[in-house]
Amino acid sequence: MEEPIRIKRLDSSLRDEIAELLNGYDFSNCLTCGMCTAGCIYSDLHNDQDPRKFIRKVALGMREEAENDPFIWNCTMCNRCTVECPMGVNMNALTRAFRGKVERAPGYLQVIADDHIRTGNQMGVEQIEYEETLEWIEEMMQEDLKDPTYKIPLDVPNADFFFGFNAREIKHYPADLQSILNVFHAAKANFTISSKRWDATNICLFTGKNDEFAEISRPMFEEAERLNSKEIIVTECGHAFRSTRVFARDYWKGKQLPVRHIMELYEDWIRDGTLKLDKTRNTIPVTLHDPCNTVRKEGIVEPQRYVLSNTVMDFREMFPNREYNFCCGAGGGAGAVAETKAMRMVKAKPKVDQLVATGATIGCIPCHNCMDQFVDMNKHYKLGMKMMHLTALIEVALGLVDEDKQFFH
DSSP states (O other): OOOOOOOOOOOTHHHHHHHHHTTSOOGGGOOOOOHHHHHOTTTTTOTTOOHHHHHHHHHHTOHHHHHTOTHHHHOOOOOHHHHHOTTOOOHHHHHHHHHHHSSSOSTTHHHHHHHHHHHSSTTOOOHHHHHHHHHHHHHHHHHHHTOTTOOOOBSOTTOSEEEEBOTHHHHTOHHHHHHHHHHHHHTTOOEEBOSSOOBOOOTHHHHOOHHHHHHHHHHHHHHHHHTTOSOEEEOSOHHHHHHHHHHHHHTOOSSOOOEEEHHHHHHHHHHTTSSOOOGGGOOSOEEEOOOHHHHTTTOOOSHHHHHHHTTOSOEEOOSSOGGGOOOOSOTTTGGGOGGGHHHHHHHTHHHHHHHHHHTOSEEEOOOHHHHHHHHHHHHHTTOOOEEEOHHHHHHHHTTSSOGGGOOOO
């Protein structure tokens, strides 16, 4: 039988303190009905994963119990609880506010933030390394395209869009960036990449440090403004996409720059005939993961489905899907906290069951953070699947790569 919570003392100022951090959060909206816990797929897998208990501690003024609750860092901030809540109480915002109160985030979270502030990207890639990687990609593309004049468009003014991506695409997965540039080339896109600030990610989306969040994201917007780009397109990364959207909405005071996900751009190109795909080139069964930051929090639900339906022959949905799909288990920065690996694999089990039920051979994972988790779960549960970004499948449908030579993680 679970031990009862021993309340030490109540502090009625806690609710007001958190409400102020969240610009007027109304705790009276919580009906204590438990739908949040019912919606959390982890509440039955882990003792310290009960959103209803956490919000009641805050609402009742149980300061010490709330501030020391493991829920704060165990929560993946996926907001599936909020989807189920009849009053729309935003647990992601509440959890983030508590995270922002701690002096230093656990694991590598604060290290990543510090590196981003120091170097301009979350992986601590130095300028010379960035330039050399782009040169290498450029040389590879010149060879593949049989065009020795091809150049990656750096610092091009007045482009249709500024492309912001994930530092993993420079540090660890340059083949992913090359795939994207191949598709952009096929579309004859008028775009630019900054030679200075290009990383669209922001780990402070998870640490709750608003001042550091603004310091990290602002320079990329300043670059897009300096180059007079019409909009910002963000790579296949839910964390990068939401970070960029949040900064644009809540912090940016300069030239208004629409922020769109690369899937929205692909959808436009397919609909208007800019990209001519032959989906018969992709014959292997594919299923699609819905990253929480992209789908549940930012409402980008259908573009990736339209693109995938025009890219592969056999697209199989996981159930539930869209806003009700399950978090992969690595959200909220869990992938950057080494000691949570075992917990991440436990949390991965509902997603593993979803994958297996589809019978698909390829998991289409349009998010770098989720991709790392899927690669880990693929090995841990011996699924024998290929984990791929959607761009890699588009390359095949364009005839740029043969199906049996696809790049996968």
